[in-house]
Amino acid sequence: MFSRLFSQRLRSCGKTMMSSQLTRLQRARLSSLPLRSATSNALIPRLSRSHSNFFGGAPLNRLSWLRQQQSFLNNLVPLPETQWLVFHDGRPLVSTERGSKAPALARLSTADVRSLLGPEPFFGQGQTVGGQAAASDVVALEGARLRGPPIVFLGLQEPPSSERRALPSSEFIAKGESGLTDVFANIEGSAYFSLNVTDIDQHTLDAALQNSAAGKRGAQLAFVDPRSAMGALDYTSANIFAMARSMHDWNSRNKYCPSCGSPSYSQWAGWKLGCSSLLPWAQQTEGKKPCVTAQGLHNFSHPRTDMVVIAATVDPEREKILLGRNKRFPPGLWSVLSGFIEPGESLEDAVKRETWEEAGLEVQDVQYHSSQPWPYPATLMAGLYAVADSSKPTRTDLDNELEDVRWYSREYILNILEKYGATHPSMERERSPDAPMSFPDTNAIGGVLISEWAYGKAGQDG
Ligand SMILES: [Zn+2]
Numbered sequence: 001m002f003s004r005l006f007s008q009r010l011r012s013c014g015k016t017m018m019s020s021q022l023t024r025l026q027r028a029r030l031s032s033l034p035l036r037s038a039t040s041n042a043l044i045p046r047l048s049r050s051h052s053n054f055f056g057g058a059p060l061n062r063l064s065w066l067r068q069q070q071s072f073l074n075n076l077v078p079l080p081e082t083q084w085l086v087f088h089d090g091r092p093l094v095s096t097e098r099g100s101k102a103p104a105l106a107r108l109s110t111a112d113v114r115s116l117l118g119p120e121p122f123f124g125q126g127q128t129v130g131g132q133a134a135a136s137d138v139v140a141l142e143g144a145r146l147r148g149p150p151i152v153f154l155g156l157q158e159p160p161s162s163e164r165r166a167l168p169s170s171e172f173i174a175k176g177e178s179g180l181t182d183v184f185a186n187i188e189g190s191a192y193f194s195l196n197v198t199d200i201d202q203h204t205l206d207a208a209l210q211n212s213a214a215g216k217r218g219a220q221l222a223f224v225d226p227r228s229a230m231g232a233l234d235y236t237s238a239n240i241f242a243m244a245r246s247m248h249d250w251n252s253r254n255k256y257c258p259s260c261g262s263p264s265y266s267q268w269a270g271w272k273l274g275c276s277s278l279l280p281w282a283q284q285t286e287g288k289k290p291c292v293t294a295q296g297l298h299n300f301s302h303p304r305t306d307m308v309v310i311a312a313t314v315d316p317e318r319e320k321i322l323l324g325r326n327k328r329f330p331p332g333l334w335s336v337l338s339g340f341i342e343p344g345e346s347l348e349d350a351v352k353r354e355t356w357e358e359a360g361l362e363v364q365d366v367q368y369h370s371s372q373p374w375p376y377p378a379t380l381m382a383g384l385y386a387v388a389d390s391s392k393p394t395r396t397d398l399d400n401e402l403e404d405v406r407w408y409s410r411e412y413i414l415n416i417l418e419k420y421g422a423t424h425p426s427m428e429r430e431r432s433p434d435a436p437m438s439f440p441d442t443n444a445i446g447g448v449l450i451s452e453w454a455y456g457k458a459g460q461d462g
Helices: 004-012 014-020 024-032 070-076 110-116 176-186 202-211 228-232 235-253 347-359 410-420 445-454
Strands: 083-088 091-096 151-157 190-196 220-223 264-267 272-275 306-314 320-326 337-340 364-374 379-387 402-409
Touching: 070 176, 083 110, 083 220, 083 235, 091 228, 091 235, 110 202, 151 235, 190 235, 235 364, 306 347, 306 445, 320 347, 320 410, 320 445, 337 347, 347 364, 347 379, 347 402, 364 445, 379 445, 402 410, 410 445
Parallel strands: 083 190, 306 379
Antiparallel strands: 083 091, 091 220, 151 190, 264 272, 306 320, 306 337, 320 402, 364 379
């Protein structure tokens, strides 16, 4: 962060700061150095194979064009294949089968959660409780949910063998009764919804869980810390969990219209927030202009993603890596530097600024590696590599985020990875007491960047 304090420091020690910047000659010398690892001139593979990180992978077809179609959604809910993820205050429900010690993300049926969903219709609710779903041509009520606990439609898990993956084509558009029949004849797989039970009373919630199929067969159902839940996730469920958790967080944090302050309500099965001043029955104040969300596209009506750059800075020979210790890290944990992208910055700009502000180092040759959704609460991590001169001094007195920052050799890092492994990204697992330091494991993109560099994978041509 370019705080006032930082600006003052910059002015007060301008000479020092300037001398730590590269001269034109140094820059030329640096850029002429062979940018190579043991195997290649490329820092990352050219036209690299895409790297899919934990929490990514998109196993569901989101059917985003059907979120407005309440008749489709309402007919999807009762299907026996439909599955539900359940969250309480951001904590996912996990299930541990009798005799097992390994929890898994709980997937309940509609029958299991029916007592928690509130009155029908579930989507396209009108002014009064019960009755028919709202007419599909009332835009303000498209997929609207005005009562009952928050629900998000996550998508459809289609069979891997399916040759009929749904597209927004005429076969999969649920307009009118005939369209709806066609869609249900054409889709294959299991629909996923998620339910936020934070405001449901404990007695009702406990009864539903005990009477669920898992509860009846003796499985233990519990809401757990969302970071420690990572250990209960396989690759497919990790992405579904990430989408659901970020969406519930966004819905629960935006209770009021940012434009006019009226209460907001859920539309499009949880994917849009409407302004209640625009509901068909809302009383309009004479002379007052309607809320600006009545017209046009407004980014606060749709889910947001906060983007962060996370960059592994290496020396020009690719034999050293810059690692830092955030003040909030548990003892012994080191990782690559990261920070939120600010408005008006490219990925490359943000990497340069963050490394400069946090470590006092100028980087160049910033190259993208891969990205990772990070549902704590709704971040997209953009992973990159950058190059800096390791002979230049580093400093951590700049923006007060880092406790320490140092260069480490590949040999040293490899030795620790081989001997002790990495630390779970929930950062709750203690490092081995003998290990001199630890790193995030490869479920977190910081761990991927460190590991790929250390093992020389970030450097092999495609
Ligand atoms: Zn409004």
